[in-house]
Amino acid sequence: xxxxxxxxxxDPQKETITLNLGPTHPATHGVFQNVLEMDGERIxxxxxxxxxxxxxxxxxxxxxxxxxxxPLTDRLNYCSSPINNMGWHMTVEKLLGIETxxxxxxxxxxxxxxARISDHLICNGILGxxxxxxxxxxxxxxxxxxxxxxxxxxxxxxxxxxIGRIGGFERDFNDIAFAKINRFLEKFPPILKEFETLFNRNxxxxxxxxxxxxxDPETALxxxxxxxxxxxxxxxxxxxxxxxxxxxxDFDFEIPVGTSGDVYDRFIVRNEExxxxxxxxxxxxxxxxxxxxxxxxxxxxxxxxxPKEQVYNNMEALIYHFKIVMGEIDTPKTEVYHAVEGxxxxxxxxxxxxxxxxxxxxxxxxxxxxxxQMYAPMSAGMLLSDAIINMSSLNVIAGELDA
Amino acid sequence: xxKLSNQQVIQSITSAFGDRISVPAEPFGLLTFETxxxxxxxxxxxxxxxxxxxxNYLTDITGIHFPEQELSIGVIYHLHSLYNNVRVRVKVFIxxxxxxxxxxxxxxxxxxxxxxxxxxxxxxxxxxxxxLKRILNVxxxxxxxxxxxxxxxxxxxxxxxxxxxxx
Numbered sequence: 001x002x003x004x005x006x007x008x009x010x011d012p013q014k015e016t017i018t019l020n021l022g023p024t025h026p027a028t029h030g031v032f033q034n035v036l037e038m039d040g041e042r043i044x045x046x047x048x049x050x051x052x053x054x055x056x057x058x059x060x061x062x063x064x065x066x067x068x069x070x071p072l073t074d075r076l077n078y079c080s081s082p083i084n085n086m087g088w089h090m091t092v093e094k095l096l097g098i099e100t101x102x103x104x105x106x107x108x109x110x111x112x113x114x115a116r117i118s119d120h121l122i123c124n125g126i127l128g129x130x131x132x133x134x135x136x137x138x139x140x141x142x143x144x145x146x147x148x149x150x151x152x153x154x155x156x157x158x159x160x161x162x163i164g165r166i167g168g169f170e171r172d173f174n175d176i177a178f179a180k181i182n183r184f185l186e187k188f189p190p191i192l193k194e195f196e197t198l199f200n201r202n203x204x205x206x207x208x209x210x211x212x213x214x215x216d217p218e219t220a221l222x223x224x225x226x227x228x229x230x231x232x233x234x235x236x237x238x239x240x241x242x243x244x245x246x247x248x249x250d251f252d253f254e255i256p257v258g259t260s261g262d263v264y265d266r267f268i269v270r271n272e273e274x275x276x277x278x279x280x281x282x283x284x285x286x287x288x289x290x291x292x293x294x295x296x297x298x299x300x301x302x303x304x305x306x307p308k309e310q311v312y313n314n315m316e317a318l319i320y321h322f323k324i325v326m327g328e329i330d331t332p333k334t335e336v337y338h339a340v341e342g343x344x345x346x347x348x349x350x351x352x353x354x355x356x357x358x359x360x361x362x363x364x365x366x367x368x369x370x371x372x373q374m375y376a377p378m379s380a381g382m383l384l385s386d387a388i389i390n391m392s393s394l395n396v397i398a399g400e401l402d403a
Numbered sequence: 404x405x406k407l408s409n410q411q412v413i414q415s416i417t418s419a420f421g422d423r424i425s426v427p428a429e430p431f432g433l434l435t436f437e438t439x440x441x442x443x444x445x446x447x448x449x450x451x452x453x454x455x456x457x458x459n460y461l462t463d464i465t466g467i468h469f470p471e472q473e474l475s476i477g478v479i480y481h482l483h484s485l486y487n488n489v490r491v492r493v494k495v496f497i498x499x500x501x502x503x504x505x506x507x508x509x510x511x512x513x514x515x516x517x518x519x520x521x522x523x524x525x526x527x528x529x530x531x532x533x534x535l536k537r538i539l540n541v542x543x544x545x546x547x548x549x550x551x552x553x554x555x556x557x558x559x560x561x562x563x564x565x566x567x568x569x570x
Contacts, residue, residue, distance in 0.1 A: 050538060050539065051537075051538060051539035051540065051541075054539040054540065056548070056555075058524070058549060059548060059549060059555050060555065062555070063555050094431060095431075219512075221459060221460055221485070222511055222512045222513060223511075223512050223513040224460065224461050224462065224511065224513030224514075224517075225513075235485070237460075237485055242485075242488050243488075334430045334431075335430055335435075336430065336431050336433075337431075337433055337481060337490070337492065339462075346462065348462060348463060348481070350463065350465060350479070350481070352467060360467075361467045361468075363463070363465040365462060365463040365481075369516065369520075370513060370516065370517070373512075373513065373515055373516040374512075402539055403539070
């Protein structure tokens with residue numbers, strides 16, 4: 001335990017207090033440790049320690065076939081796992097040169113935007129809790145439950161979804177899933193509106209968040225920030241627009257940006273993104289009307305597992321099944337980087353392939369990890385209570401932080 | 404899609420560095436080239452500060468290990484020019500026994516943790532880094548676990564051999 005401030009700092013004359021915030025502190029919503037030097041209520045300096053839930057995903061991924069890496073990506077940002085899943089599928093599809101049908105793209109967009117809403121719901125709800133307003137959080141949690149029910153209808157799981165397959169989905173969305181999405185599109189806007197009414201012009205909330213942890217765009221870019229917190233500083237960088245994937249170019253939506261990059265702006269940007277996501281889902285539902293029914297995966301028998309009943313009764317399906325499971329299919333020896341706009345920012349997958357059935361090297365560019373490194377430097381000079389809501393508004397998810 | 408085509412970027416960097424960088428490739432449209440540890444600081448600074456290129460955003464730094472190569476450790480930078488919406492990938496291969504490379508922290512503060520992570524897993528020494536120590540693994544760890552000589556599983560297991568995984 002060398003170099004650790006808490007164990008080396010034993011100067012009896014010092015006038016500051018060393019405070020361990022975390023690793024398991026209820027106010028930090030996850031496994032984060034910050035060793036803070038406090039002068040009264042004000043933070044003088046801080047050191048972040050991370051890695052408490054490091055699970056060696058990059059090492060594990062080197063020993064798993066492509067389709068078995070999807071469950072690992074679930075556990076990165078577990079508040080919006082479908083985005084991670086889709087990002088990984090699209091990386092592999094890019095590597096293998098698989099073109100997905102438009103209907104698959106639109107279905108993916110629906111799932112990803114639902115995930116973005118559920119991610120932002122948590123973040124903004126928790127921000128309310130941290131500023132002393134519990135009721136908004138409780139309203140929103142009910143809606144997150146409805147989103148999870150939609151996932152459940154599509155893939156059977158709720159939190160760590162493992163949704164979709166390389167090339168599309170494992171099964172088509174059923175009628176109940178569509179009914180639930182429609183129900184959500186109908187019931188959610190009034191609730192989000194009510195949530196905004198509770199917060200947006202709430203005097204206490206504004207005083208508590210406005211001007212807290214202000215970040216200018218140059219600093220944010222210098223620290224490689226991405227996602228809503230970067231957009232709150234006024235930089236309009238969104239991977240969905242800059243490098244459209246999954247047919248995002250077919251959709252009409254806006255990228256909300258803030259001006260001062262403080263906690264209030266981040267809150268407003270996330271809220272506005274939820275409205276935009278709702279609009280995207282509506283457009284996708286509309287576009288699905290014009291797409292052929294029953295198409296839910298690309299026609300790539302070399303990589304997409306055939307249905308089980310065909311495996312038992314059809315020679316070709318059996319051969320492909322065997323080849324996929326045993327890894328007999330050659331993949332290109334090359335490298336690929338693919339990024340998607342995750343709940344917290346640019347989620348990138350850097351995949352180096354040596355032609356085998358598992359990656360030679362897979363690196364996750366995890367937005368939380370990169371966003372969080374500014375937390376300790378920016379906390380210096382802040383009040384402890386401000387630092388807590390700053391952490392909430394960064395929406396750092398421990399799973400994504402540590403990989 | 405980007406305002407600047409890869410050809411323009413290639414022209415710009417080859418005229419500035421000539422044979423100090425490798426011939427660029429474009430796997431999946433992402434401009435990729437190699438350079439050496441001596442030149443990397445200059446290349447990154449040029450990419451960031453050139454008034455046309457403006458690769459102002461450091462997307463990622465990571466490492467890779469090819470034990471059979473002479474220069475076995477690779478450091479891979481992904482840069483993004485938000486002005487022109489173009490990405491570039493810069494790779495540097497260095498000696499695996501004593502891997503040293505200049506740090507990118509003078510250019511981007513964001514490189515700090517990315518380099519710490521790369522050091523933590525590959526043992527690459529980033530010279531000039533303000534606080535190069537382990538970040539995800541425990542401080543007491545003695546190996547650099549993402550290097551290929553460290554197997555994931557117990558090496559005596561027979562059901563998880565590499566040839567089951569296509570290599």
